Amino acid sequence: xxxxxxxxxxxxxxxxxxxxxxxxxxxxxxxxxxxxxxxxxxxxxxxxxxxxxxxxxxxxxxxxxxxxxxxxxxxxxxxxxxxxxxxxxxxxxxxxxxxxxxxxxxxxxxxxxxxxxxxxxxxxxxxxxxxxxxxxxxxxxxxxxxxxxxxxxxxxxxxxxxxxxxxxxxxxxxxxxxxxxxxxxxxxxxxxxxxxxxxxxxxxxxxxxxxxxxxxxxxxxxxxxxxxxxxxxxxxxxxxxxxxxxxxxxxxxxxxxxxxxxxxxxxxxxxxxxxxxxxxxxxxxxxxxxxxxxxxxxxxxxxxxxxxxxxxxxxxxxxxxxxxxxxxxxxxxxxxxxxxxxxxxxxxxxxxxxxxxxxxxxxxxxxxxxxxxxxxxxxxxxxxxxxxxxxxxxxxxxxxxxxxxxxxxxxxxxxxxxxxxxxxxxxxxxxxxxxxxxxxxxxxxxxxxxxxxxxxxxxxxxxxxxxxxxxxxxxxxxxxxxxxxxxxxxxxxxxxxxxxxxxxxxxxxxxxxxxxxxxxxxxxxxxxxxxxxxxxxxxxxxxxxxxxxxxxxxxxxxxxxxxxxxxxxxxxxxxxxxxxxxxxxxxxxxxxxxxxxxxxxxxxxxxxxxxxxxxxxxxxxxxxxxxxxxxxxxxxxxxxxxxxxxxxxxxxxxxxxxxxxxxxxxxxxxxxxxxxxxxxxxxxxxxxxxxxxxxxxxxxxxxxxxxxxxxxxxxxxxxxxxxxxxxxxxxxxxxxxxxxxxxxxxxxxxxxxxxxxxxxxxxxxxxxxxxxxxxxxxxxxxxxxxxxxxxxxxxxxxxxxxxxxxxxxxxxxxxxxxxxxxxxxxxxxxxxxxxxxxxxxxxxxxxxxxxxxxxxxxxxxxxxxxxxxxxxxxxxxxxxxxxxxxxxxxxxxxxxxxxxxxxxxxxxxxxxxxxxxxxxxxxxxxxxxxxxxxxxxxxxxxxxxxxx
Numbered sequence: 007x008x009x010x011x012x013x014x015x016x017x018x019x020x021x022x023x024x025x026x027x028x029x030x031x032x033x034x035x036x037x038x039x040x041x042x043x044x045x046x047x048x049x050x051x052x053x054x055x056x057x058x059x060x061x062x063x064x065x066x067x068x069x070x071x072x073x074x075x076x077x078x079x080x081x082x083x084x085x086x087x088x089x090x091x092x093x094x095x096x097x098x099x100x101x102x103x104x105x106x107x108x109x110x111x112x113x114x115x116x117x118x119x120x121x122x123x124x125x126x127x128x129x130x131x132x133x134x135x136x137x138x139x140x141x142x143x144x145x146x147x148x149x150x151x152x153x154x155x156x157x158x159x160x161x162x163x164x165x166x167x168x169x170x171x172x173x174x175x176x177x178x179x180x181x182x183x184x185x186x187x188x189x190x191x192x193x194x195x196x197x198x199x200x201x202x203x204x205x206x207x208x209x210x211x212x213x214x215x216x217x218x219x220x221x222x223x224x225x226x227x228x229x230x231x232x233x234x235x236x237x238x239x240x241x242x243x244x245x246x247x248x249x250x251x252x253x254x255x256x257x258x259x260x261x262x263x264x265x266x267x268x269x270x271x272x273x274x275x276x277x278x279x280x281x282x283x284x285x286x287x288x289x290x291x292x293x294x295x296x297x298x299x300x301x302x303x304x305x306x307x308x309x310x311x312x313x314x315x316x317x318x319x320x321x322x323x324x325x326x327x328x329x330x331x332x333x334x335x336x337x338x339x340x341x342x343x344x345x346x347x348x349x350x351x352x353x354x355x356x357x358x359x360x361x362x363x364x365x366x367x368x369x370x371x372x373x374x375x376x377x378x379x380x381x382x383x384x385x386x387x388x389x390x391x392x393x394x395x396x397x398x399x400x401x402x403x404x405x406x407x408x409x410x411x412x413x414x415x416x417x418x419x420x421x422x423x424x425x426x427x428x429x430x431x432x433x434x435x436x437x438x439x440x441x442x443x444x445x446x447x448x449x450x451x452x453x454x455x456x457x458x459x460x461x462x463x464x465x466x467x468x469x470x471x472x473x474x475x476x477x478x479x480x481x482x483x484x485x486x487x488x489x490x491x492x493x494x495x496x497x498x499x500x501x502x503x504x505x506x507x508x509x510x511x512x513x514x515x516x517x518x519x520x521x522x523x524x525x526x527x528x529x530x531x532x533x534x535x536x537x538x539x540x541x542x543x544x545x546x547x548x549x550x551x552x553x554x555x556x557x558x559x560x561x562x563x564x565x566x567x568x569x570x571x572x573x574x575x576x577x578x579x580x581x582x583x584x585x586x587x588x589x590x591x592x593x594x595x596x597x598x599x600x601x602x603x604x605x606x607x608x609x610x611x612x613x614x615x616x617x618x619x620x621x622x623x624x625x626x627x628x629x630x631x632x633x634x635x636x637x638x639x640x641x642x643x644x645x646x647x648x649x650x651x652x653x654x655x656x657x658x659x660x661x662x663x664x665x666x667x668x669x670x671x672x673x674x675x676x677x678x679x680x681x682x683x684x685x686x687x688x689x690x691x692x693x694x695x696x697x698x699x700x701x702x703x704x705x706x707x708x709x710x711x712x713x714x715x716x717x718x719x720x721x722x723x724x725x726x727x728x729x730x731x732x733x734x735x736x737x738x739x740x741x742x743x744x745x746x747x748x749x750x751x752x753x754x755x756x757x758x759x760x761x762x763x764x765x766x767x768x769x770x771x772x773x774x775x776x777x778x779x780x781x782x783x784x785x786x787x788x789x790x791x792x793x794x795x796x797x798x799x800x801x802x803x804x805x806x807x808x809x810x811x812x813x814x815x816x817x818x819x820x821x822x823x824x825x826x827x828x829x830x831x832x833x834x835x836x837x838x839x840x841x842x843x844x845x846x847x848x849x850x851x852x853x854x855x856x857x858x859x860x861x862x863x864x865x866x867x868x869x870x871x872x873x874x875x876x877x878x879x880x881x882x883x884x885x886x887x888x889x890x891x892x893x894x895x896x897x898x899x900x901x902x903x904x905x906x907x908x909x910x911x912x913x914x915x916x917x918x919x920x921x922x923x924x925x926x927x928x929x930x931x932x933x934x935x936x937x938x939x940x941x942x943x944x945x946x947x948x949x950x951x952x953x954x
Contacts, residue, residue: 026213027206034205035198042194049190053183057096058137061146061178064094065135068174072102073150076171081110088113096178098143103173110172117177118143146176219247226254235262318359323797325352327704330799374782375509379535380420382459383408386445387660389427394658397435398636403442404435404658405560410567412449413457415539418532422506427461429499430526434465439930441466441523444560450529457534462527470518478516503528542665545573547672552601553588555579556634557608561657565603568661572668574601581609582616589628601672605634605657606641617643624651630671634659642855690810691733692716695725695751696740696772705738708799714806722746726754734767735810738802739789741773748773749787756788768809772797849915851944851951857913875912876952883945890938898938899928905941917944 068084068091075084081102088100092114099114118140136147150171222239229237235258239251329349337345386406397404408414427445434443443465451458470478478500507514507528518524552574556562562578569576577596579585582604588596604620606613620631624647631652633644644654653667694705694716702718709716717734719725723746725737741748752769759766771784771792784792790809793801857872882905889897906921920941927934 023210023213023217026209026216030209031202031206035202038198038201042198046187046190046194050187053186053190057144057178057180057183060094060096061137061144061176062135064091064097064176064178065146065148065174067091068100068176069148069150072174073152073171076102076104076150077152085111085113091176096182097176098179099177101175103175105170105172107173114177117145117175142180144178144180146178148174148176150174216244216247219244219251223247223251223254226258230254230258230261233265235259235265322352322356322359324704326356327708327797331704331707373506373509375422376419377417377533378420379415379417379537381539382412382414382416382447383661385420385424386427386447387658387662389424389431390445390658390660391656393428393431393435394656395637396432397443398638398657400435400439402435402438402440403444403558403560404431405442405558405564406445406447406658406660407560407564407567408447409449412447412459413452413534413539415535415537416457416459416532417535418510418530422510423530426503426506426528427463429503430463430528433499434463434467434524434526437524438465438467439926442558442560452534455534456531459530459532460527461530462525464523464525466523469520469522469524470516471520475516475518542662545571547668548573549575550600550672551575551577551598552603553577553579553585553596553599553629555582555585555602555604555609557581557605561605561659565659565664568659568664569603569668571661572665574668582611582619586619589623599629601632601668602629603632603634607634607636607639613639613641614643617641617647620652621647624648627651632664632667632671690714690806691735692806693719693725693728693734693737695719695722695737695743695748697721697743705797705802708797708802711799712803712806722748722751722754725751726758729755729767736806737767737769738793738805739769739771741771741784741792748789749783752788770805770809849919851914851916851947853913853915855913856915872912872914872952875909875914876949879945879949883942886938886942890935895928895934898934899925902928902938902941914948917941917948920944 068087071087072084075081084102088102088111091097091100097114099112099117101109101113101117102111104110123136123138134149134151138145138147150173152169152171226237226239237258238255241248241251326349329345329352333342333345333349386408390404390406394404431443431445443463446462446464448460449457450460504514507530510530512528512530514526514528516524516526550573552569554562554565554569554576555578556565557580566576566578577588577599579588585602585604588594589599589602602620602623604616606616609616617633620633621643623629623631631647633647633652633654635641635644635654635656637656647654651671653671655663655667692709692714694702694709696702696705697720699720702720706716706718716738717728717732719728722743725739726746739748739752743751746754748771755769756766758764766788768791769789771789773784773792773794791805793805852872882901886898886901886905889895889901902921902925906918906925909918909921912918920937921944924934924937924941927937
């Protein structure tokens, strides 16, 4: 039976009285039947024996007279005797036969047919008597012998016929015997029935003394089960039943007490519940009011954050833009330092605002992920390019390795994926002081529609302890929470990355050991897209040979893969001297090398010597060259190399940039045949719409740097009026403006274009919002793309290139961009390779050419900056010496850092190198006394050299 089926109704069982009757009557009845049957059988046997005896006696009684009558021939004499014998009990008929069984004399009715002979009866042995028993009678046949002694002898069946005088047959009726038998059986049955009835009566009387108390107990229990706990049982005249009754009484008493307590508790609980329900009702009303208040507060908060995002980003856009423009003007060293501090502070403030707003958006559940096609390699390369200056400023190797079986065309949210990678990579750079930071990408599993992507960011930094790892993904938490921490930030970067990965249905984790670096990894399941696949041709330069000089192992490995993808066969050299020997030697010259890729950093050869070799190869047309530099490096000799023979690329080098540079030098690059940048861009008509005049001026300046003269409008109404007069190629539209905002202006413009049948003008939104689904709203109202403030020249250039196809791919020749400011005017000391072939040249104490280059070619500015540094050296020397004697290492570090910043704008390579080395040791907490003393000695040498 199924366990879930309801239990079947039990069959009604027998009561105690019935059980007692069965227990008593069944054995008694069986015993009575057995005894009655036995005694009846004995009685019947006795009756049968008596009948047999009576027949024998009758035969024996008539045998002698019958034999005498036959011998004397007086047959008539026997008749009265036979007639008298009929009066005997059970005698029915008598017959006298002669020797031939002929009837001579008969008395009584006709005899019944003879029955079966009776065997096994030994009381007639020796007489020749034959007995036949039938259904209604028994017949006795006795032979009558002539000799009187024959009865005493054994009579055989084969006696001679002449010895037998005749036969005497007596028939006894069974009527009396059957009647006696029936009487016996009837008496036995009556006795059995009477005994059983008497027994049942006694048992019934005795069982009632048991069943009646049990019924009373059962009735009491039934009343108790119905809630009548005041029922009590009296004595039951039995020890066992008295105990049971006492148990029932105790149970009733306990249940009665429990009922009283329960009723009391129920009454108390009812009162409490009534009060609770009243309280809950009041609280529900209050909660409903609070919910409405919270919803209103949340709406106000969202609007406040959105508005604050716009209000904060808008002035930051002006600060960053105009500080960028101000840095291109003529400033002295201290002004440059102040301006650099302003720009870095504004960048840090913008990063903090972005992180807080992103975190708020994630916490509010307002973050909506995009599903766009993108190229994975371009996304990673763009991220590394953005973070390269901070890595190269610390002398770190920054490289990405994408396995060849990884699909490049994917679908997802590229902006959020780039944000995750930027957080992980910048975090790795932050905690790594030497070595490398690498990004590895592989496909763990892929099919036709999807790919399971694994991205890992490895660094050789300080590593993290298990305790630090536990708190690393918590909001507003950092691995270094001490007062003297130098990493900075809000502690939200990794938290935001974790939340974004989880929202993308992926996983993120960390493996790290203190002192052994860290590995941040994440897995994402992204869709595949043919639109994002790489369009570069496969091996376009197959058969050509190139030389490579790259001492950094990971960078060399990445370059080898990229060059092999282009089709080049690569020969690796340990240093530039070996390559120069292979290109210029008369005996071992390798004429098959058509291209040389040389890294000027991290080699034992001074950069000047390396660039001089490249200049010689270009002048002699021996080999074309690609010079690989860090983003923090620039050398005057680079500007003197012919662009047709030599190209300069900043690390990290990714495939698309390398492909363009190689094709420009070795292939037929169509980009080279295009008109000059200024001529192409002056044909563009770009409309800038913003109610903030500073933003308009900044956009005008940025577009002017890349050769575009924009049209300006301060409101949506003015923009629509201007568009009725002339046609433009692109519109940069501010979103929030008084009157008609950017969305309304765009919607009105799209309506006019649809009515007039014009092609839609690309509109790029300029927005500072970070909350709500801004992109969806912008696309729904008709905009094509959006840029988040603050805007940079590079962002404008990319937008122009994306929507018009005419924007330059490189920076303007006259005015460098903010990236150029970093990459071209901040030199770094050359770090020797582990096994240099020869010692590097000593650093100069004063390098006038470098100072002039740092001052943008303005001699008076270079002289002013140098003089300001020299004027402050005596005080710097005294302050550092006093702090060193007091062992106030925090003060020493601050003083060295300040001096180091001043040296970056002057041509003082030696002092700058010693300041950088001392500051690095101070930040690591290592013994830096000798390094600080080297700084003091360098100050003295610089003062002596300048005075001379």
